Amino acid sequence: MPEFNLTCPVIAPAGDRVLMAHGGGGRLMHQLIERVFLLEFSSPPRGPLHDGAVLRLDGLRLAFTTDSYVVRPLEFPGGDIGNLAVYGTVNDLAMCGARPLYLSAGFILEEGLEMETLRRVVRSMREAAARVGVALVTGDTKVVDRGKGDGIFINTAGVGLVEAPVEIGPAAVRAGDAVIVSGDLGAHGVAVLSVREGLEFASPVVSDAAPLWEPVAALLKAGLEVHCLRDLTRGGLASALNEIAAGAGAGIEIREAAVPVTEAVQGACEILGLDPLYVANEGRFVAFLPEREAERALVVLRTQAVSAAAARIGTVTAAGRGVVTLTSRIGGRRVLDMLSGEQLPRIC
Amino acid sequence: MKFVDEYRDAGAVGRLTQELARRVTRPWTIMEVCGGQTHTIVKSGLEGLLPPAITLVHGPGCPVCVTPVELIDKAVAIASRPEVIFCSFGDMLRVPGSRSSLLEAKAAGADVRMVYSPLDALKLARANPGREVVFFAVGFETTAPANAMGVWQAEREGLANFSILVAHVLVPPAIEAILSSPNRRIDAFLAAGHVCTVMGYEEYEPIAQRYRVPIVVTGFEPLDLLEGIFMAVAQLEDGRAEVENQYRRAVRREGNRPAQQRVAEVFEVSARKWRGIGEIPSSGLRLRERYRRFDAETRFGVAEAGIEEAGECIAGLVLQGIKKPFECPAFGARCTPETPLGAPMVSSEGACAAYYHYGKRPHA
Numbered sequence: 001m002p003e004f005n006l007t008c009p010v011i012a013p014a015g016d017r018v019l020m021a022h023g024g025g026g027r028l029m030h031q032l033i034e035r036v037f038l039l040e041f042s043s044p045p046r047g048p049l050h051d052g053a054v055l056r057l058d059g060l061r062l063a064f065t066t067d068s069y070v071v072r073p074l075e076f077p078g079g080d081i082g083n084l085a086v087y088g089t090v091n092d093l094a095m096c097g098a099r100p101l102y103l104s105a106g107f108i109l110e111e112g113l114e115m116e117t118l119r120r121v122v123r124s125m126r127e128a129a130a131r132v133g134v135a136l137v138t139g140d141t142k143v144v145d146r147g148k149g150d151g152i153f154i155n156t157a158g159v160g161l162v163e164a165p166v167e168i169g170p171a172a173v174r175a176g177d178a179v180i181v182s183g184d185l186g187a188h189g190v191a192v193l194s195v196r197e198g199l200e201f202a203s204p205v206v207s208d209a210a211p212l213w214e215p216v217a218a219l220l221k222a223g224l225e226v227h228c229l230r231d232l233t234r235g236g237l238a239s240a241l242n243e244i245a246a247g248a249g250a251g252i253e254i255r256e257a258a259v260p261v262t263e264a265v266q267g268a269c270e271i272l273g274l275d276p277l278y279v280a281n282e283g284r285f286v287a288f289l290p291e292r293e294a295e296r297a298l299v300v301l302r303t304q305a306v307s308a309a310a311a312r313i314g315t316v317t318a319a320g321r322g323v324v325t326l327t328s329r330i331g332g333r334r335v336l337d338m339l340s341g342e343q344l345p346r347i348c
Numbered sequence: 349m350k351f352v353d354e355y356r357d358a359g360a361v362g363r364l365t366q367e368l369a370r371r372v373t374r375p376w377t378i379m380e381v382c383g384g385q386t387h388t389i390v391k392s393g394l395e396g397l398l399p400p401a402i403t404l405v406h407g408p409g410c411p412v413c414v415t416p417v418e419l420i421d422k423a424v425a426i427a428s429r430p431e432v433i434f435c436s437f438g439d440m441l442r443v444p445g446s447r448s449s450l451l452e453a454k455a456a457g458a459d460v461r462m463v464y465s466p467l468d469a470l471k472l473a474r475a476n477p478g479r480e481v482v483f484f485a486v487g488f489e490t491t492a493p494a495n496a497m498g499v500w501q502a503e504r505e506g507l508a509n510f511s512i513l514v515a516h517v518l519v520p521p522a523i524e525a526i527l528s529s530p531n532r533r534i535d536a537f538l539a540a541g542h543v544c545t546v547m548g549y550e551e552y553e554p555i556a557q558r559y560r561v562p563i564v565v566t567g568f569e570p571l572d573l574l575e576g577i578f579m580a581v582a583q584l585e586d587g588r589a590e591v592e593n594q595y596r597r598a599v600r601r602e603g604n605r606p607a608q609q610r611v612a613e614v615f616e617v618s619a620r621k622w623r624g625i626g627e628i629p630s631s632g633l634r635l636r637e638r639y640r641r642f643d644a645e646t647r648f649g650v651a652e653a654g655i656e657e658a659g660e661c662i663a664g665l666v667l668q669g670i671k672k673p674f675e676c677p678a679f680g681a682r683c684t685p686e687t688p689l690g691a692p693m694v695s696s697e698g699a700c701a702a703y704y705h706y707g708k709r710p711h712a
Contacts, residue, residue: 017455021442028686197464257358263349270352323707330361330570332393335707 025234025280026339030243050169050247051092051231054162061162063098065089068155074117076195078187078207081152082124084282087211088233089158090132094213095229095285097164097220100132104157106140110149121152132211134158163220170247172227175318178294179252180287182215182307183208184260185237189279190268199272203264210283215300215307219287222300228288235339236278240286241324242338251320254336255327258313278339288316355569361397364574368581369399376584377403377533378577379526379669381519382488382540383410383697384568390702392570402577405669406702408522409540411487412439412695413667414622415515420445422650423513426482427458429648433476435469436484437491438462439695444688450484466498466512473502473510482644485512488519490542492633493607496614499635499642511644514634517620519543520551521631527559531670536580538566538573541595546611548603552591560589567595614639623691624663661690666699673700673708680704 021028052065069085090100105125109118129136166172191207193199212231219226228248230240237259245252261269261276269276283306289297294312301310326336354360380386386406389395395404408414424445427434434450441450441462454460459479463469466483473481485495495512502510519540526534539552544565552563562583566576576594583590593599611633620632635643644650660678665671673679673692683689685701692698702708 017452019451019455021451031686266349266352270349325707328392328570329356329358330392330394330397331358332396332570334391334393335705337705337707 063096065092066157079209082121083128086128093160098160108153173248179314186276186279208283251317254314381407406699410697516633663690
């Protein structure tokens, strides 16, 4: 009979260095923001974190946001770092209920980058900006030594004018609100991963990268009472819902079967051991509205190409403060937690 | 989606749970061996749908969880050498050794890469003749054929810059160890379907007989697991103790013979230490003499380091199904996926991580 030695190691605390997971959109990133950035930057104290800041200036409400783009490969099915850098920032403004107006663009280029690649990316940015109707008005360029960058890093900052009549954000979410996603989830993350890892699928998955102001504008124009919007980038739907539940001090209940995921994305996730609810999107958002307006919101969203597959996935509850609960496909209930670090494929 | 939706069908699950409730007359404790099964059970909320008389406990079948801490230290030591490209499956990267994980080694400058197959590591070895490419060969019988194939291929091609760090473990000896433990409280086992896809289930038959315990080879979808539980309960209620195969669409009694042959050619059975459990005789694999030159431990001369393992983590009890993760005083407080005290809180197949992520608490 084997001797059992019932011990387990106590692990030394993680080395005090930045890990890739600190940028993964999950709990580690939140810890980094809270324990390093907000520690120094948060003055005066402010409400729940949102995708952008809303500033009051001479009676105007300006939305202001910034984002950096470090995607590899630079070009992938359905997009590239250029249009991502435009759409991502524009979408953060849209999530504040703001019409995007102006963008800045800062480039960090790696020595040896092919000029033709840069031209394609810049052209793609121009086309993306034209599609949204924003102007790229200022910029900056730096070049770093070969091996010190990944071809191109882009930072964009954006300014927009808030058109939502009341402030949109987690604090406005109420018990009973309907939870709506604007379309099928996971396509961007799977598209990028499949190119990066050289995976081939029978039906190639194309990124969902797209601007989201149009569907948001349509909701506002229809006079719908939008409480909160959040684009579902890194960390996916699960992380966004957890952030909002925490910010709103409410519970969120969703039904797994109601969350739209295409067969191609589902298949890729099954193979890779990923959960589509945590996979990044670049043209999808979640919207919170009062129950009575849910049906009309769906009708409005479905008139827009980018949100044609919008679906009601759940409800905000007064109970379960800060906790997201999921009813699985087979009817079991569990917590839908925030991602801890990065999603890592399993061994078997 | 075909081959997925039919195994997650709420209607079928509802009918089978009702059937199960009619069949159960007294309490039974069933262990699912494989961490992948644990993951499905917790993720789908299956346990909450079962009759209260049935208790599921989670077995040691998480390769990441049972890889001993000194082997992770060796991996980190090898990966930190400047000439090495260290390749590993994804979820091994975050597991803490006594000092750091592979991801932390990467942050400190080591060339650590995530791959999906040992054959990807072979490609890297071909493309980087000036570097040493090391693959972390982790897993149960499921991953052994591909890892054996990698070594076999490297030998045929004369790829001198390829080696593997072997951490292979075997399921049947672990089941026997649990059954012969004085703390035993398992009435039936769900055997790991993927392991049996390779190995078949002949080797479980003597175990079922010797210990009078039903063993059901079970798949990984919610309906597979429910059916496996149903078959195990039916045996227990009838007083039978047999090996049955729920995962018929993938598993044959004799398994995959060519895969077994490749494994047997490259590896031989050896004693292995299991993290949190201890050494189990004949429970692992090591490279045969003929392939020993592909052994990274030998090649890089990483010394046998005595690691003190102590503390409040109860992973050993969790891996044997004696305690539930939330019965650990550190669970969710001092031990979380961000600051794990033990490996089961790291891998998505680890019972503690599954309980933590999917919010399973006592009476939840």
